[in-house]
Amino acid sequence: MKFFFLIFGFLFVYSNIFANEVNVYSYRKPHLVAPLFNKFEKDTGIKVNTVFAEKGIVQRLKNEGKNSPADLIFTVDIGRLDDLKNNDLLQAVNSNALNKNIPDFLRDKDSMWFGLTSRARVIVISKKSKHTIKNYEDLADSKFKGKVCIRSAKHPYMVGLFSSLSFHLGEDQLKSYLTDLKSNLVRKPQGNDRAQVKAIYSGLCEVSVINHYYLALMLNDKVQKKWADSVNVIFPNQSTFGTHMNISGVALAKNAPNKKNAIMLMEFLSSPIGQSLYSTANNEYPVNSKIDLSDTIVTWGNFIKDQTALSKIASFRKTVIKIIDDLNINN
């Protein structure tokens, strides 16, 4: 019985032992955010603990309830930020620094979440392709029959894009668009964004749609550079509603135990240093407009972004997922 108490005591102490820390639940892969957190740790002496999960953070927070160790949720995709907010898992942050650094349309109107970077969903097309492409709608054009690759249609990035199309074109248009897109696919949707570029490189398909920074990351990777070199990047819909943008963002958990440290980390991420680390290391578009872009993405020039409020687009997600299921795009 003593043994039991010993273990119990150990667990109890263990869970309370670290004081100067901040706990992050992250949807972003560890190797993408490590440089940012390392810098913050060095500057402040506050330890950043991360747990990476591809799925399930909402469920985890719900289960853990008021004792959740999570301070910050680090996430990509507006839908997930929206989910967190709707499930009452966040608290508002009133920080002058955040409000100054991040433009209005990239943060929640109730200050529940804050965008940190934005990313464009761009079209990549093989340099060998005989065709030209300008808009997302062209992916469904019959000239690309048997030439299109996409990742799982139910991945948040695809759902985000399709939701934006649903908003701009209407639900019926989206249905026929997806039907045609499916018939253009050379293989069933699979792999991640990098895999699509690899598939184009190897000649399996000609055209796909990916987040812009993946291409930049690949251009700076010894192995994957040749994949990225095989494609041209197109910012779609320049003469219509603009290129679909999504964000990565951060939110303060409702029951954050290290609230002060958490807000410090949020402010750091929106500060010029944090933002330039983001843009140089990850090649994303900083939300803080005073920051220079990374060398790679600056060469791609300026483009017209879709300015529709992301929360508006996110509201189409449920119906879009239903349509994807009904049309059985993934199988």
Add this chain to the structure above:
Amino acid sequence: MNKAFYLEPNKYFISITVFASFLVALPILSIFMNLYTSGQGLFNFFDLSTIKIYLKTTFFLLLGVGFLVLLLGVSTAWFVTMTNFPFVKFFEWSLLLPLAFPSYIVAFTYTDLLDYSGPIQTFLRSYFEWSSYNDYYFPNLRSLGGAIIMMSLVLYPYVYLLARTAFLEQSVNTLEISKNLGKSPMQSFFDVSLPFARPAIVLGLSLALMESLNDFGTVEFFAVPTLTQGIYDLWIGSGDYASGTRLASIMFIFVFILYFMERAGRAKIEIYQTVSSRLSKLPKYTLEGWKKNIVFILCLIPLFFGFLIPFIFLLYLSFTYFDYGYTSNFISAMFNTFYLSFLSAIIICIVGVMVVYSKRVIRLNKIVRFLINISSMGYAIPGAVLAVGIIIPINFFENSFDNLMQKVLGLNTGLFVSGTIFILIFGYLVRFLIIPSGQIESSLKKIPPTVDMFSRSVGYSSFTVMKKFHFPLIKGALITSFLLVFVDCVKELPITLLLRPFNFETLSTNVYLFASDEMYGHASLGALTIVLIGIIPVIIMTKLISKSRSKYEHS
């Protein structure tokens, strides 16, 4: 049985055993409770056609894997045991090697190998001067068929192992008679060997099918919509507990069928083993000419595709990408994996011994027996589903305990289990407890209870009985099960992925994260390490089999 047989019940021992089996049964009970209490009107966002897809895929997955593992496992086991052909001694143990590969690793290795830009297709294109995808047909690995083949290649050893053990134990007399009656090898296989080995084959088959139902890495990676994948998506992905639970209740039909299949197989083996004659060496058929070449090739196929090819390719990848693979993250993941698996294996073996002893020496009431039986079901339930069954009651308990402590003592105890590696150990305990308890129980059965009774009646203390008679017999089983549990913990993916605490990656989660990001080179060193560790049980089983064979040869 009279009362004197039982040991004087040590109250700590009993309470710890009851507590442990209650804990282990808890997640399984919590899943059942969820099934029972979940409400109606569920298919709001989730209609029947989607369920049908999950159901159909799972059914065909199990059917396909079942067919292939039987084909590969039974045939090779019979050839290796009953016939002589070149390198038969080598095949005896090497046919177990594919067991070292977790299916998610074999899946990603083949994906990279067979990819359009991988070495095989590139070679084919340059050789036949094809220029594009449209010039030829190449099957898509990321499909149901691909998943079936991947899983069968690494799961057939279950059938092989058990079928071979059964063939080794079959009645020599019957075989001799059948041979003397002029029956061909084929006839005596169908008339004598197969009926005798059927329970063992069923057992092997059910274990292989449980593994494929449990698989999460491969189906997620190949985007094959199985029930396990669907439940995971609904529970974890969209938080739709109601639909996820509906799906889980459908899946439990599969779980129960496999569980009872396995139980039945085991029960029958015990009956047969007691009547089988173990008198002389098995009569072997010596194969000549083209027959021996064909058998040689048939045995080479599963070894070649299930182990050699993926192993060599992994080796190649690990060397090529060594700088990407051998990082400080890799080292810390390896360290984490080792100490977590080591600690888990020790704890699981201790609990295993306690449960087995409670059953043998203590008079238990019905409720405790029920808990112990339930707690042995963990291995049949897919890890991803089990993880959800663990986290719900644990978080509930932690939060209630915290409330209580706040009220009574003003203390904030927080989530003192779920943020630590203890929740992982607990998850492994629920899933792998059957390994030590099964092993130890079967070796203890070799001592008739009358020995216990006699020794007790001549005045030995219960502890002395344990030390003198039981321990020497269970020592081997204990070491074996420690190693098996250790390796299973190293390979485990879904529970680790879902329950790991802050800043904690293991080899398997690292491999999965890199592979799911299309970075096979980065993943290869970790994968290779897991496979190398996975060879340990192969060595153990080889030793066990050769031991049981030497029994015949020496008699």
